[in-house]
Amino acid sequence: MSRVLVVDDAAFMRQTLRDVLEGAGHEVVAEAEDGEEALALYETHRPDLVTLDLVMPRMGGIEVLRELRRRHPEARVVVCSSVSDETSILEAIRLGARDYVLKPVSAEKLREAVAKAGRGP
Amino acid sequence: MERYRKLFLEESLRHLEAAEEVLGRDAAGPQDLEAVFREIHSLKGMAGSMGFAAMAELAHRLEDLLDAWRVRGTVPGAEERELALRACDRLAEMRDDIAAGGAGDVAWDDLAGHLGRAAEPEGGQGADGLRVRIHLAPDSGSPAARAYLILLRFREADPAVTSDPPEAEILQGGGVEALDLVVHGLGRADVEALYETLTEVAGLEFPDPAPLSEPAPHAPVPSPPEEAAPPPPPETSPPPPEPPEGPRVRLPETVQVPVGILDSFVDLLGELTIARSHIENSARRLGSEVLLEEVDRLGRIVRGFHSRVMELRMLPFGLVVGGLRRLVRDQAARLGKSVTLEVRGEEIGLDKSILSRISDPLVHLVRNALDHGIEPPKVRERVGKPAQALLRIEAERVRNRVEVRVCDDGKGIDVEAVRRRAVDLGLVTEADSRSLSPAEIFGFLFRPGFSTREEVSELSGRGVGLDVVKAQVDAMGGTVELTSSPGEGAEVRMSLPLSVAIVPVLLVGLGRRVLALPTAAIHRTVEASPRDVRRTPDGHVLLTEKGQVPIAALGKIVGFPCRTRFERMPLVLTASQAGTVALAVDAFLGEQDLFIKPLKGPLRALRGVGGYSVLGDGRLVFLLDPPSLLPA
Numbered sequence: 001m002s003r004v005l006v007v008d009d010a011a012f013m014r015q016t017l018r019d020v021l022e023g024a025g026h027e028v029v030a031e032a033e034d035g036e037e038a039l040a041l042y043e044t045h046r047p048d049l050v051t052l053d054l055v056m057p058r059m060g061g062i063e064v065l066r067e068l069r070r071r072h073p074e075a076r077v078v079v080c081s082s083v084s085d086e087t088s089i090l091e092a093i094r095l096g097a098r099d100y101v102l103k104p105v106s107a108e109k110l111r112e113a114v115a116k117a118g119r120g121p
Numbered sequence: 122m123e124r125y126r127k128l129f130l131e132e133s134l135r136h137l138e139a140a141e142e143v144l145g146r147d148a149a150g151p152q153d154l155e156a157v158f159r160e161i162h163s164l165k166g167m168a169g170s171m172g173f174a175a176m177a178e179l180a181h182r183l184e185d186l187l188d189a190w191r192v193r194g195t196v197p198g199a200e201e202r203e204l205a206l207r208a209c210d211r212l213a214e215m216r217d218d219i220a221a222g223g224a225g226d227v228a229w230d231d232l233a234g235h236l237g238r239a240a241e242p243e244g245g246q247g248a249d250g251l252r253v254r255i256h257l258a259p260d261s262g263s264p265a266a267r268a269y270l271i272l273l274r275f276r277e278a279d280p281a282v283t284s285d286p287p288e289a290e291i292l293q294g295g296g297v298e299a300l301d302l303v304v305h306g307l308g309r310a311d312v313e314a315l316y317e318t319l320t321e322v323a324g325l326e327f328p329d330p331a332p333l334s335e336p337a338p339h340a341p342v343p344s345p346p347e348e349a350a351p352p353p354p355p356e357t358s359p360p361p362p363e364p365p366e367g368p369r370v371r372l373p374e375t376v377q378v379p380v381g382i383l384d385s386f387v388d389l390l391g392e393l394t395i396a397r398s399h400i401e402n403s404a405r406r407l408g409s410e411v412l413l414e415e416v417d418r419l420g421r422i423v424r425g426f427h428s429r430v431m432e433l434r435m436l437p438f439g440l441v442v443g444g445l446r447r448l449v450r451d452q453a454a455r456l457g458k459s460v461t462l463e464v465r466g467e468e469i470g471l472d473k474s475i476l477s478r479i480s481d482p483l484v485h486l487v488r489n490a491l492d493h494g495i496e497p498p499k500v501r502e503r504v505g506k507p508a509q510a511l512l513r514i515e516a517e518r519v520r521n522r523v524e525v526r527v528c529d530d531g532k533g534i535d536v537e538a539v540r541r542r543a544v545d546l547g548l549v550t551e552a553d554s555r556s557l558s559p560a561e562i563f564g565f566l567f568r569p570g571f572s573t574r575e576e577v578s579e580l581s582g583r584g585v586g587l588d589v590v591k592a593q594v595d596a597m598g599g600t601v602e603l604t605s606s607p608g609e610g611a612e613v614r615m616s617l618p619l620s621v622a623i624v625p626v627l628l629v630g631l632g633r634r635v636l637a638l639p640t641a642a643i644h645r646t647v648e649a650s651p652r653d654v655r656r657t658p659d660g661h662v663l664l665t666e667k668g669q670v671p672i673a674a675l676g677k678i679v680g681f682p683c684r685t686r687f688e689r690m691p692l693v694l695t696a697s698q699a700g701t702v703a704l705a706v707d708a709f710l711g712e713q714d715l716f717i718k719p720l721k722g723p724l725r726a727l728r729g730v731g732g733y734s735v736l737g738d739g740r741l742v743f744l745l746d747p748p749s750l751l752p753a
Contacts, residue, residue, distance in 0.1 A: 068443065073640070086263050086265060094269075096347050097270075099320055102262035102263060
């Protein structure tokens with residue numbers, strides 16, 4: 001089971017993600033509502049996994065991902081984004097995101113993505 | 122190349138003997154057949170990388186047959202085993218031909234048809250790589266992103282993977298239903314394991330190879346090694362003009378290339394990479410989106426070219442193992458010890474520069490294990506272990522590195538003895554040593570002069586001259602660590618880059634200058650705030666969960682002007698001979714793969730510098746080697 005940092009600017013999304021993740025036995029160690037907070041909380045908690053929204057105020061998800069992977073190449077990130085944003089998703093994958101889940105988030109797909117991203121090499 | 126040839130001859134003989142032994146047995150079970158499959162698989166890989174096309178092809182065909190048995194799950198009858206044995210005999214003849222200076226071109230067309238019929242054409246992994254088809258889930262959102270993710274995941278395992286649709290097309294976006302990949306150096310099991318880590322996928326297939334590589338009933342057959350009879354003219358096409366005299370010219374499927382040319386490829390590739398960065402910088406200055414797009418495209422081509430060139434330079438790990446087998450056999454006999462050597466990952470490809478430099482450390486470690494680690498049979502029985510000791514040498518691809526491990530089940534190393542000696546030598550105070558983890562304590566074994574034969578072999582059983590191993594591994598850009606439990610054995614684990622020429626680095630700024638640190642040497646980077654830093658009589662230290670880490674200003678060490686700030690101080694944590702140290706720099710400038718050129722002439726005397734490169738903007742950047750940069 002993974003220790004997860006949930007990053008999303010929408011409170012209801014964070015709650016949804018938390019419910020699904022905790023329901024699957026993961027531990028949500030912190031929630032961040034923007035990119036800067038995400039980076040700071042990552043340093044504090046060193047989670048096994050980050051679920052990352054791409055569109056956020058101040059610092060967007062792509063920038064967070066870039067910075068996070070620069071500082072911590074081992075960081076595992078599952079992107080949560082909407083389908084209209086394919087270019088950003090491709091960019092996120094290029095930057096090393098382990099997986100992505102499209103919004104609206106299907107609980108089943110999120111569980112699978114988090115389970116698989118949390119293990120393996 | 123002569124050296125590899127010798128290794129190849131030794132190894133191939135061993136594989137064949139092992140295979141024939143099992144095939145000759147009446148009571149061979151599925152597990153034995155699995156072993157034969159592995160022997161022939163290794164043989165195929167070795168023959169392929171040595172350019173012995175006929176041998177590789179026949180081994181491939183035989184492997185298909187063995188794979189078919191495997192899939193079928195039943196033990197084959199005598200007739201089928203006879204066929205496999207005949208193929209082994211033919212492979213042995215090819216090997217003899219190679220030993221006699223030939224290329225192993227012994228005819229085997231009489232076997233081709235039988236082998237082809239006996240083996241269900243299930244596709245396989247030839248010199249062309251393994252074909253893989255992955256179906257995306259029909260409800261996969263953004264299939265292009267899904268396909269791209271799968272491609273990148275496979276590229277981590279095989280940098281030379283090719284895909285259909287190709288990357289550029291995937292990145293255009295749009296509908297993809299299935300992704301066809303050709304992977305190299307991965308078996309079906311590897312692919313299946315990788316597939317298990319994917320999401321939103323709906324099926325995995327190993328399609329048949331293209332019809333071209335199917336066994337034709339009259340497959341073109343290599344000419345016999347003797348030149349006695351001229352080959353019969355082909356029936357369907359006019360005979361090619363023959364040279365007036367001498368052996369028949371046969372254009373081979375593979376060519377042998379002098380190693381120097383491969384090296385120059387890497388040089389040119391480096392120039393190309395640098396030229397691309399120059400163009401990119403110019404394009405940015407001009408603000409030309411069109412040009413930037415083209416540069417991006419160029420970058421992808423360069424990367425593809427890079428992986429191909431690197432692939433050309435790959436040789437199987439198994440090539441260095443042959444000599445080790447003999448070493449183990451001879452040394453064990455001499456010492457009156459009984460040792461089984463188990464080797465895994467012989468097919469793993471390594472850049473020839475790494476392969477040629479891994480041999481010495483491996484010999485050293487194997488000797489250590491035999492001399493000092495593994496106990497005589499009597500002693501082993503007394504402590505309740507099997508008289509026969511087990512020595513394992515394993516190579517494994519771990520992301521974009523190779524891990525090479527040497528493990529034995531000998532007496533292991535007493536961590537307490539190592540700790541005491543470290544204290545005796547004044548490397549650490551008694552009090553500090555109490556808080557060290559076993560891994561940190563074993564780390565002392567790699568310090569120069571720590572382990573000497575007389576003292577350490579007695580008290581710890583292992584670790585003689587490990588500083589030499591560490592120096593050799595460091596020089597390759599690798600890392601080495603040791604773990605051990607007393608009574609249960611020891612494991613030395615080396616993590617090596619796939620190639621020495623292209624080094625992933627972190628660029629750091631010092632004033633207006635730029636320096637590169639190999640990311641392999643970096644534990645982590647921190648932007649420290651004032652509350653993370655404390656002043657002590659010995660200078661500043663960084664407070665971490667694991668204790669205090671001394672801070673050293675990199676600018677002072679290398680003599681570059683720098684401005685050390687104490688708010689958000691960028692620190693690079695790295696290993697030095699005196700333990701972990703935090704190097705203070707002015708800024709992190711980003712990570713990059715640099716093509717490193719070695720220093721020449723008097724510059725070679727520069728301490729702590731591992732080479733140089735030229736950045737995209739034309740600036741010269743030195744690659745630092747942290748362990749040798751900092752005094753012990």
